[in-house]
Amino acid sequence: MKASFGRVRVIARQTLGEALRLRLTLLLAVIGAGLVLVTLQLREFNFGSAELKFIGDFGLGAMGGLGTLLAALATAQLFFNEIQGRVAYCVLTRPVRRWEYLWGKFAGVAALLALFVASLGGLIAVLLLGRGAQLGVTGVSIPIFFCACAVLWLKLTLVAAMTLLVCTYAGSALFASCAGLIMAVIAQVRPFVGGSGGMLWLRAWPNLSLFDAESVLASAQPPAFGVIAGVVAYWAVYVAVFGTFASYVFKRREF
Amino acid sequence: MFSNGANSKGWFLVIAVVVLVAVGWLLQPVERLAGALAARQEFRHDQMMASAGHGGALALLGGMRSMVASGWWLRANLAWEKRDLAATTALIDLTVVADERPLYFWLNGARILANDMPEWRMAGPVPRAYRSVVNEQQAQVALRFLERGLRWHGPRAELYIEMANIHLRRRSDVEEAARYYRLAAEQPDAPYYAARIHAELLRELRRPTEALAWLRHVLNTLPEGDELARRDVVIERIQLLEQEAAAL
Numbered sequence: 001m002k003a004s005f006g007r008v009r010v011i012a013r014q015t016l017g018e019a020l021r022l023r024l025t026l027l028l029a030v031i032g033a034g035l036v037l038v039t040l041q042l043r044e045f046n047f048g049s050a051e052l053k054f055i056g057d058f059g060l061g062a063m064g065g066l067g068t069l070l071a072a073l074a075t076a077q078l079f080f081n082e083i084q085g086r087v088a089y090c091v092l093t094r095p096v097r098r099w100e101y102l103w104g105k106f107a108g109v110a111a112l113l114a115l116f117v118a119s120l121g122g123l124i125a126v127l128l129l130g131r132g133a134q135l136g137v138t139g140v141s142i143p144i145f146f147c148a149c150a151v152l153w154l155k156l157t158l159v160a161a162m163t164l165l166v167c168t169y170a171g172s173a174l175f176a177s178c179a180g181l182i183m184a185v186i187a188q189v190r191p192f193v194g195g196s197g198g199m200l201w202l203r204a205w206p207n208l209s210l211f212d213a214e215s216v217l218a219s220a221q222p223p224a225f226g227v228i229a230g231v232v233a234y235w236a237v238y239v240a241v242f243g244t245f246a247s248y249v250f251k252r253r254e255f
Numbered sequence: 256m257f258s259n260g261a262n263s264k265g266w267f268l269v270i271a272v273v274v275l276v277a278v279g280w281l282l283q284p285v286e287r288l289a290g291a292l293a294a295r296q297e298f299r300h301d302q303m304m305a306s307a308g309h310g311g312a313l314a315l316l317g318g319m320r321s322m323v324a325s326g327w328w329l330r331a332n333l334a335w336e337k338r339d340l341a342a343t344t345a346l347i348d349l350t351v352v353a354d355e356r357p358l359y360f361w362l363n364g365a366r367i368l369a370n371d372m373p374e375w376r377m378a379g380p381v382p383r384a385y386r387s388v389v390n391e392q393q394a395q396v397a398l399r400f401l402e403r404g405l406r407w408h409g410p411r412a413e414l415y416i417e418m419a420n421i422h423l424r425r426r427s428d429v430e431e432a433a434r435y436y437r438l439a440a441e442q443p444d445a446p447y448y449a450a451r452i453h454a455e456l457l458r459e460l461r462r463p464t465e466a467l468a469w470l471r472h473v474l475n476t477l478p479e480g481d482e483l484a485r486r487d488v489v490i491e492r493i494q495l496l497e498q499e500a501a502a503l
Contacts, residue, residue: 047328047359054321061319204275210289214320218356230288237285241278245271252263 007096008104015078015108016115024073025112028066032120035062036127052128052139053217056148059124060213063117064152070116071159072180075109079164080173089255099247102164106243109160114153121149144222148213154235155211159184161242162206168250184208206238324354335367338375343367344396351404358413361404369397369421394425415439416449429456440473447477447484454492467496 019025039058043051082088091101128140163180170176187208210231216223331346347364354360373393377386401418408414419435422428433456440450450473457466470493477484 042322045322045325045329047325047357054325057321058319061322065319204272204279206279207286210286227288230285234282234285234289237278237282241274245274248267 004097004100007100008107011091011096011101011104012107012111015105016111018081019074019078019108019112020115022074022077024077025070025116028070029116029119032062032066032116033123035059035066036120036123040127040131050137050139051135052132052137055127055131056124056140056145056217057214059120059127060148060152060217063120063124063149064155064213067113067116067152067156068159068181068184071109071113071156072163072184073177074112075105075160075163076167076170076173076176076180078109079105079167080176083255098251102168102247102250103243106157106161106164106239109164110157113156113160117149117153117156121146140217141220141222144219145217147222147228148216151211151216151231152213154231155208155213158187158206158208158211158235158238158242161239161246162187165242165246165249168246168253206234210234320354320356324350324357324360327353328360331364331367335371340372340375343372347400351400355404355407358404358408358411361401361408362413362417365397365401365404365417365421368400369394369425372396373425390425394421397421397425410438410442412439412442412445412449415442416446419449419452423456429459432456433460437469447481451485451489451492458496463496463499467493467500470496 036059039055042058043054082091088101092098125142125145128142128145132138132140159180162183163176166179166183167173167176170179183205186202187206189209190202190205190207191209327346327350331343331350334342334346347360347367350360351364373386373389376389376393381389398418398421401414401421404414405411415435415438419432419439422435423432433453436449436453436456439445440453450469454466454470454473457463457469470489474486474489474493477486477489479486
């Protein structure tokens with residue numbers, strides 16, 4: 001078990017290194033940082049809520065949108081880069097089990113997403129603190145904001161797990177990333193499915209709207225421990241289910 | 256793709272679907288618990304339905320609610336400048352479904368619906384009867400709008416005060432206005448003046464005994480050191496009501 005964990009860690013580290021060298025990661029990070037900085041200009045455009053709340057909301061929205069793109073696109077690209085570059089074959093000829101390879105990939109993407117959320121979240125927190133000091137108010141609690149970022153990270157990693165499942169049977173990165181994004185949209189609109197009717201089967205799909213970072217930020221107090229535990233348990237079960245399916249399919253995949 | 260062929264693939268799909276359904280069913284209690292973190296789903300449903308076809312649905316899913324709502328509010332104001340009744344009403348609705356949280360949108364939207372729109376509908380001199388019909392219609396639109404705000408926000412003093420103002424100024428219904436001012440005064444974040452206006456309206460309704468009892472009750476809850484509480488005004492009005500009662 002310890003040896004397996006070590007191999008997963010090595011693959012995760014290598015995946016993270018490769019992910020950080022992707023142009024896509026850099027592009028999305030730059031766009032994200034740009035959008036966050038643009039918030040300072042857009043505050044004139046905000047009518048409804050307090051300025052700091054608007055900055056936090058907008059920042060979380062930008063992180064959520066770009067993070068979902070990163071989770072689907074980077075997962076597919078990293079997976080297929082290694083398949084098409086024959087690197088995966090070299091790795092799998094060594095004493096590495098296919099599920100270890102897959103979970104290593106997932107851990108690497110999860111680490112990439114954590115870096116993405118942490119860096120943009122840090123930037124927004126600096127903006128919030130700076131602007132708050134200028135205005136002499138504390139409109140947004142920074143610990144609650146980071147709690148919202150953590151919830152967002154859970155959501156993004158679940159999107160990555162869904163995309164990884166598609167990757168294990170798909171033939172191209174384009175198909176896998178598009179399918180991953182479609183699955184994410186379905187999971188986001190899943191709660192709108194009524195109690196009956198032809199769309200009831202969608203209830204088998206995970207509900208991404210539970211990972212509602214905006215609502216966490218909107219609440220004045222940090223979420224209760226039981227609620228956080230529920231969200232984390234929900235996330236862990238679905239990541240485990242998608243990871244297990246992906247491992248099974250990948251094990252039987254012929255190269 | 257699979258080494259054991261199509262049969263194995265078919266079985267896997269069946270098992271996968273069964274496992275997903277079972278997991279979804281087993282996780283229902285966890286989902287309910289975790290749902291406390293998320294916005295109430297009925298709002299999100301309304302938001303999605305209302306924003307579909309207006310270019311906002313994806314932005315709402317992506318979490319850009321403040322941005323989308325601000326955009327629609329801006330457009331509502333442009334329509335307001337043109338006195339375009341249909342567009343303004345629709346855009347105010349879109350604004351609050353995009354982001355139901357800021358009271359600013361609810362209060363200002365209701366003011367436009369109740370106070371501005373009747374004037375747009377009555378260009379030039381119109382008979383008094385027609386004026387009162389239009390005022391009543393627009394007041395009802397604004398009240399329904401604020402009731403929706405109450406459903407989404409829960410009881411809020413600001414929303415009750417706005418409803419009271421519409422009853423008082425647009426419908427001249429003092430009884431209803433008094434009722435809403437009382438509801439506002441009973442909320443924990445209510446401004447002190449709501450309670451005082453409720454008492455004044457009771458007086459206007461010729462119910463001085465009720466007004467006196469209410470003001471005595473209110474006086475006990477007013478803090479000593481807070482200037483905004485205007486204890487002196489409340490005491491003065493109590494004395495006045497007591498004199499009136501004695502004179503009867």
